[in-house]
Amino acid sequence: MPEPTEAVAAAPPPPEGPEPPGLPVAPPAARPVAARATLAGTVVSLVLVVAIVLGSRLLRDFDSALLPYAVATVFLAFGVAYRYTVWVSAPGARRLFTKGFGSFFSAENFKKAPTALPKMIATYLGFQKFLGARSRARWAAHQLIFWGCILAALITFPLTWGWFTFTADSGAGPGYEMRIWGIEVLGFDSLNLLGWLMFHGLDIAAVLVIPGASYFLWRRMKDRGAMTGQRFAYDLLPLICLIVISVTGLLLTFSSIFLHGGGYEFLAILHMVSVVFTLIYIPFGKFFHIVQRPAAVGMQLFKYTARQDDQVFACKRCGEPVDTAPYVENLRGTMRDLKLDFDAWAEYCPRCKRVLRGNAYLTHVKKGFK
Template sequence: MTEPPEALSTAEQPGAGARTEPPGGPGRRRRGPVVLARAVEALPRSVNGRAVLAGTAVSALLVLAIVFGSRLLRDYDSALLPYAVASVFLAFGVAYRYTVWVSAPGARRLLARGWGSFFSADNFRQAPTAVPRMIATYLGFQKFLGARSHARWAAHQLIFWGCVLAALITFPLTWGWFTFTSGTGSGPGYEMRIWGVKILGFDALSFVGWVMFHGLDLAAVLVIPGAAYFLWRRMKDRGAMTGQRFAYDMVPLLALIIISVTGLLLTFSSLFLHGGGYEFLAILHMASVVFTLVYIPFGKFFHIVQRPAAVGMQLFKYTARRDDEIFTCRRCHEPIDTGPYVENLRGTMRDLDLGFDGWAEYCPRCKRVLRGNAYLSQVKKGFQ
């Protein structure tokens, strides 16, 4: 435990505008800029090198999976080549940015604690249903969004399940893993094959057949209202408009709507227009999908890749809460969180060399009070 802020002079309190002496005394402070400059110069190179290596390895593995999963390209549809190339770029971008992300101290600790809790035999014996329950809660139904707004939760669910359905259909088809072939020479019977193995036979004119061939249309019907709600909110809600950025907040929603609308228009053209405008719509749809796949690793959609880490952290907090007492604020004695969670936060702050990790032992309200008192006693008094 560190000395509480009340025991320090207000000039030394974080947030009071004063600099504290770094560990090691004045001599270390003189050497600090040199060491820091060398670290800043070396770290990006090492992180970037690992990220490029990880991206290249994942991309190569995906290319091999496409080749062998399509039975040496026998089941591969060359018309889907742009989608496959975009998915390879997606794999590189996700692996690259994920490697950079986990190189940060906070993310590295988050993953270490999460995976440690996930693979713990003791945790499984004590709470065997915790992992599936948290996966359903935080990844599937995202109940935490319901606390903000029921409408936002419903819209997010529409987008989430629509995108999941579209991904489960699009990627295997694009890579040649799924194939639909006629079961007979003249009848409506079809066969769905995975890696060349027959999985299901169905009648193309039945309800099952209709769902099979219109799965992407169903996904589009789910995505459009969800994305439209968030787009409307971005244009009307003052709180959302304050900090939004066009490329980060608006472009993902517009991309989802364009993909969904052009996909539905392809079906409309084939059913009601006898293929009129189909080629133009197909190119427009393909361009929007390719752009979105390339955009995912470097935009707002990257939180899809980061979200599973929240499951591990929630599991860590849950198992720690079962075994340890709740840590209370050192000032008001209100509960904060479990002891291991607070210590993990302090460790992250020490890794970042923030110099005020002791403040993790105080609740948010007490932090604001202490900072306000430091401001009144040290900063404002100078203007009297």
């Protein structure tokens, strides 16, 4: 055995040049992805800015008081495009994206099942029936949040961008005209039911969101299963933001009606801060799954059309149906893309996978204790 001095002498000399930096350096493969994502985010943001300028008739219909909201939506567009580009760059997500949207826009699939796509959009994307199988209470709460946020987005975004305007027939009303891109589309009386709904749409959205978000917040504070592994910024903060936005929005209406505007300025600033923060947070938090969900609808359509062609893959061990043959092959392809060397396991049903793992344990591990 060589002496320590000999071992040191035999060791290769350290490389010449400057010391490596202390901060981690992004791997070469990640740099093109980040560059593409930045480019996509920049392009989408610029397109939105142009759309705001043109849609508001060169800013003639743009309300300067809503500028912070508009700026937040531009950041939202950048973040969504950036995160989505990074997401679809991963092998598994890229395959889901191509297969899902390929089925989504396939004319052949439309010929096979013309009603399948509308049904899946309504049941899987809109009413989310798959959540009802887990818990009716969770499904109801999720529906309240979903439709409340949809209603709020349909009202807030066009108003923020100056696409919607409400002008009074006279200085004090009660007749109003709703214009889209400067074109009159609807006239209504602010004192009747339609007028009340038009001016209180955001209040209705808040009333829907508050009980749904409160239920999930209560569940995450009480349910042990939900508490396991939850993170404040990822799981609790989005719910708190929704509640704060909804409560401050209702308080604005309460102040204007019952307090003659008392505290309105403070509430308006608090509401604006909460909305702006939430919009910027969406691409980097739990709410990003809203953007991902349409790709999952395409994958469901991909599986459905394969079943219509009787392309069902049977388990190689017991013969029970596993899933559609194209879906199993797609899963194997994803595992090969990820360099997982056990993609053949996708050809077995869950029960047979457990049996095979048990047999492997008895054969290769248990015998070591004899």
